[in-house]
Amino acid sequence: MTLQASGGGIMLAIVIMALTTYLTRAGGVFVMARVPIGPRVERFINAMAGSVLVAVITPMAVNGDWGARMALVATVGVVLLVRKPLPAITAGILTAALWRLVFQG
């Protein structure tokens, strides 16, 4: 199945892509509204909440350069120290920039 770009095909494809994306945003809620949430389901989704982010971040640490890895280390260090996200993110970005400045000149 292909759409021709001319004659509104691109707009139709954009709308299809947008609807597909919205289905992923709404789908999890649609299912959960029909599942009885007992303590086991609750523990599952609580553990999954952090795990989603861990799984999103993992390739950044694995595929990234040492600047990106040190940025993640700095972020964790600062957020554990001061418990505020913005200083931690700032420290991470600065670390990546400085690391690359020094080691990749």
Next chain:
Amino acid sequence: MSQDNASRPTFHHLVSGFKRMAPLSMFVIVFGLAFGVAALQQGLSGLETLMMSGLVFAGAAQFATLELWGDSIPLIPLVAITLAINARHLLMGAVFYPNLRDLSAPKRYASLILLSDANWAMAMTGTTPAERLGILIGGGVALWTTWMIGTGLGVIFGSAISQPERLGLDAIMGCFLLAMLVGDKRDLGVLVPWSAAALAALAAMTWLPPHAHVIVGALAGGIVGLLMPDRRGEIDS
């Protein structure tokens, strides 16, 4: 009913969520700009590029499907790649569901229109359902606005920042999500499901098709969390 009102966000909650996300959302301008430039180079018009950013509002999927936009557009790869990359939203929505339980169906599904990684992650740090909903929706509006501003700047001015990685800007999303993840958690028990999630994601990156790692990692972490003994002793099931 009054107990329902406690979980319904007021206008104040939305404004507060918008303000909390506003500083970070400034960085999204850079990503939007990069997308605007890349989409024009792929042959999309400025209007089409803006429509895509506005309606789809999913940067990773928009970048990943860019090469499909030619004289003819293959629909099945377009939908398949979009589904694979955005499937993490299914899990994020499922996790967020308890905050939407007391809303009517139209409000519930309207609240999810702007769900994305950053506002979901920040919303999960909220303490009440109303606060979390305020961050999800208000923060989503902040991110959408800057994403559109960035896309528009990219369409108009072209490549202003040629090497965002030199400035460390590529590290923003990882650092942000990590800061949200760690937050003020001091319970080492979370390291068990998180380690399982990281290992499963690594295994999926090695052996499974692209983009499967988020779902595999998240489900592995969830299952390990389910199997762990509940140390608070509140649940005897």
